[in-house]
Amino acid sequence: MGTGNRLKHQGVPEPLSEAHFAKLKRKAGLPVDDVPETKKRKAQNGKASGKSNDKATGRANKKSVGTKAAKPLSSQNGKLAKSKSKKAKPEPELDLEDISDGVGGGFSDEDMSGLDEEDGLADDFLGSDDSVYDSEGEGERRAMFSEDEDDSDGDAEEKLTAANIVGLSRKLDKEIAEEEAAAEAELQETLQTNIDVPHVLEGGDEEQQNTALLAPDLQLLRQRISDTIRVLDDFANLSEPGTSRSEYTAQLLKDICAYYGYSEFLAEKLLNLFPPREALAFFDANETPRPIVISLGATPEYLAGHYILQAASSFLPCMALAPQEGERILDMASAPGGKTTYLAALMKNTGCIFANDPSKTRSRGLIGNVHRLGVRNVIVCNYDARDFPKVMGGFDRVLLGELILTPVLSIILLGTEFERAFLLQLDGFYFMFIAKDPSVKTNKTEKDFITIPHTQKQLLLGAIDSVNHAGTGGYIVYSTCSVSVEENEMVVQYALKKRPNVRLVSTELPFGKEGFTAYQGKTFEHTTLKLSSRKTPTDRGLDYSKSLSLTRRFVSHLTLYSYLVAVYGFKYFCFALMNDRLRWTQYPHTLNLDGFYVAKFHKIGPTPANLVKDKTESTPRQDEEVIDKTPILADDKVAVEADDFGGFDDEEDAEYIERAKRNAMRKRGLDPKALDKPKAQDKTNGDDSQAKPKAKARNSSKPKTKSKA
Numbered sequence: 001m002g003t004g005n006r007l008k009h010q011g012v013p014e015p016l017s018e019a020h021f022a023k024l025k026r027k028a029g030l031p032v033d034d035v036p037e038t039k040k041r042k043a044q045n046g047k048a049s050g051k052s053n054d055k056a057t058g059r060a061n062k063k064s065v066g067t068k069a070a071k072p073l074s075s076q077n078g079k080l081a082k083s084k085s086k087k088a089k090p091e092p093e094l095d096l097e098d099i100s101d102g103v104g105g106g107f108s109d110e111d112m113s114g115l116d117e118e119d120g121l122a123d124d125f126l127g128s129d130d131s132v133y134d135s136e137g138e139g140e141r142r143a144m145f146s147e148d149e150d151d152s153d154g155d156a157e158e159k160l161t162a163a164n165i166v167g168l169s170r171k172l173d174k175e176i177a178e179e180e181a182a183a184e185a186e187l188q189e190t191l192q193t194n195i196d197v198p199h200v201l202e203g204g205d206e207e208q209q210n211t212a213l214l215a216p217d218l219q220l221l222r223q224r225i226s227d228t229i230r231v232l233d234d235f236a237n238l239s240e241p242g243t244s245r246s247e248y249t250a251q252l253l254k255d256i257c258a259y260y261g262y263s264e265f266l267a268e269k270l271l272n273l274f275p276p277r278e279a280l281a282f283f284d285a286n287e288t289p290r291p292i293v294i295s296l297g298a299t300p301e302y303l304a305g306h307y308i309l310q311a312a313s314s315f316l317p318c319m320a321l322a323p324q325e326g327e328r329i330l331d332m333a334s335a336p337g338g339k340t341t342y343l344a345a346l347m348k349n350t351g352c353i354f355a356n357d358p359s360k361t362r363s364r365g366l367i368g369n370v371h372r373l374g375v376r377n378v379i380v381c382n383y384d385a386r387d388f389p390k391v392m393g394g395f396d397r398v399l400l401g402e403l404i405l406t407p408v409l410s411i412i413l414l415g416t417e418f419e420r421a422f423l424l425q426l427d428g429f430y431f432m433f434i435a436k437d438p439s440v441k442t443n444k445t446e447k448d449f450i451t452i453p454h455t456q457k458q459l460l461l462g463a464i465d466s467v468n469h470a471g472t473g474g475y476i477v478y479s480t481c482s483v484s485v486e487e488n489e490m491v492v493q494y495a496l497k498k499r500p501n502v503r504l505v506s507t508e509l510p511f512g513k514e515g516f517t518a519y520q521g522k523t524f525e526h527t528t529l530k531l532s533s534r535k536t537p538t539d540r541g542l543d544y545s546k547s548l549s550l551t552r553r554f555v556s557h558l559t560l561y562s563y564l565v566a567v568y569g570f571k572y573f574c575f576a577l578m579n580d581r582l583r584w585t586q587y588p589h590t591l592n593l594d595g596f597y598v599a600k601f602h603k604i605g606p607t608p609a610n611l612v613k614d615k616t617e618s619t620p621r622q623d624e625e626v627i628d629k630t631p632i633l634a635d636d637k638v639a640v641e642a643d644d645f646g647g648f649d650d651e652e653d654a655e656y657i658e659r660a661k662r663n664a665m666r667k668r669g670l671d672p673k674a675l676d677k678p679k680a681q682d683k684t685n686g687d688d689s690q691a692k693p694k695a696k697a698r699n700s701s702k703p704k705t706k707s708k709a
């Protein structure tokens with residue numbers, strides 16, 4: 001490496017120190033003037049500290065200017081680095097500033113001598129030490145300048161001066177930027193040409209089929225999914241000639257199953273629910289882990305009943321039901337009691353809530369929550385809610401909350417994850433991570449999509465038949481934690497058909513999207529629309545006309561935990577943990593949220609007897625007999641004798657008792673006709689002739705209040 005190159009890259013070396021000359025002279029046996037030690041040390045320190053640091057920075061700057069593949073300094077200058085590291089001294093570097101200032105950078109004499117010693121160089125300080133710098137200089141030079149410039153090496157050296165180096169640097173930068181822009185443009189052009197009409201459809205040839213059997217390349221799959229969706233978005237322009245939309249859809253379905261690991265059945269269900277692009281976002285959202293939620297289920301305040309953890313999907317149906325103080329409410333599937341306790345709060349602990357759940361195990365959690373929160377207006381019972389109309393009726397309002405019998409679609413949508421989380425929290429977990437249950441992706445079958453909605457249909461009819469249309473309410477709220485049309489609109493549609501005495505009304509919730517009025521080419525019949533012309537006194541001016549669009553599809557925010565905080569044991573308020581994300585009109589894939597659905601019915605009259613007896617409306621269960629338990633009240637023209645206790649009617653009571661006995665027998669699998677037989681027995685042994693009056697006497701002496709039911 002010539003001096004020019006070295007100058008160019010490292011700047012002008014510093015003048016050698018007096019000490020250095022003295023050393024050399026000593027070696028040569030010449031007389032030496034004493035150099036004060038302090039001065040020497042000062043000189044060394046000065047170079048090693050401030051100056052060399054500055055230079056290191058400058059050098060780095062210089063190397064980064066227009067250098068595409070500059071090697072790290074240490075590897076470029078092996079010997080120098082080695083020698084320096086041995087002495088543990090800062091790297092002596094040269095910088096642009098030094099050059100432009102016309103001040104040479106350089107090495108301390110100690111550095112130089114060290115090098116000399118190590119490399120066995122001649123003592124002659126004028127001797128060439130080029131070997132130290134050559135490789136670095138050449139390497140740098142090649143990296144910094146183009147080949148053309150290399151050819152005119154001499155010119156470059158001449159041209160590169162302290163004055164123009166900044167300019168040259170800029171020029172180099174500009175050239176590189178231009179090159180990069182050209183390369184990018186070329187790449188875009190190539191991409192454009194290649195993907196204008198994406199080739200995404202798999203052929204049927206053997207080779208392709210074999211390839212399909214191999215482990216999928218996820219990146220390619222992803223690309224193909226995106227391309228297919230692009231084609232479906234703009235089929236007229238982007239599809240290959242002679243292909244049909246269904247071919248692309250089939251390809252997309254196949255790829256989604258392979259990429260996300262869904263069964264074809266479930267993937268198809270979800271694909272049908274959304275436009276392709278939205279469906280993709282939905283699948284992606286289900287892959288995204290839900291936020292970590294800090295458990296607040298074991299704090300002293302929690303245990304003292306000052307709050308309960310609630311998901312939006314829990315309290316919105318309660319708000320839709322809008323229970324009034326003093327009313328009689330049925331929560332059909334209530335464990336562990338999130339909604340029940342909130343209903344109780346809304347009713348200010350008045351009236352009466354029948355909190356039903358067939359699971360006795362789960363009811364323990366329900367009872368625990370009821371006690372913990374100081375709820376005093378709840379009666380817990382354990383029935384299959386389909387049986388409820390036979391057990392009891394006359395409720396002002398009935399809530400049929402989400403009913404996850406087995407993990408179905410809703411689990412994928414994570415609607416039930418809150419429930420799981422909720423239970424976990426009750427179990428005292430401090431931290432938890434809401435994760436998905438991936439098995440759902442593959443183990444859901446057509447059967448699940450039939451049996452669950454079927455049960456929900458039966459339950460909804462039961463809910464309707466348990467409501468008193470003539471009381472202060474007459475409302476039924478049906479809600480699910482699912483986006484599945486089968487569990488939502490189709491169930492509602494079914495109930496509207498089977499029970500013309502109910503109509504949909506607004507949920508009065510200011511959020512959510514309208515429920516579907518059509519799905520996969522099928523329009524949901526506007527049964528309620530036909531009825532809306534027949535205004536009855538119980539219509540109360542409600543708007544029944546919009547039918548299924550009155551139902552609401554929602555999302556709940558899993559991080560939007562709401563807390564029902566009780567003050568003095570029972571006064572709640574709700575707040576959002578992350579309220580900046582409080583949005584309710586989208587689906588899970590838009591905000592990492594979960595889907596749910598709410599429909600509100602109003603019962604405008606008793607269920608017609610012929611419909612109640614229609615056994616085709618439910619699965620033939622052994623003791624199936626739907627009984628509308630709507631209470632027979634004064635406004636239904638049942639004579640009620642007034643007395644001191646508000647009116648008794650022994651005859652009516654006897655009728656009720658008789659009916660209850662029959663139902664009880666049916667429940668036990670016995671034939672209720674057996675009840676008629678004792679009469680014959682009476683005749684034979686005559687025992688009951690005495691027992692009966694006794695029972696009668698007992699009945700008449702008992703002060704019975706006329707309850708609402």
Ligand SMILES: C[S@@+](CC[C@H](N)C(=O)[O-])C[C@H]1O[C@@H](n2cnc3c(N)ncnc32)[C@H](O)[C@@H]1O
Pocket residue numbers: 314332333334335336337338339340356357358359362383384385386401402403404405419
């Ligand atoms: C998701 S949980 C309900 C959560 C509750 N609504 C709350 O807010 O805390 C579903 C409940 O439905 C109950 N269930 C299942 N089948 C039922 C049926 N046929 N009748 C009534 N409840 C049922 C389950 O035992 C379960 O406790």
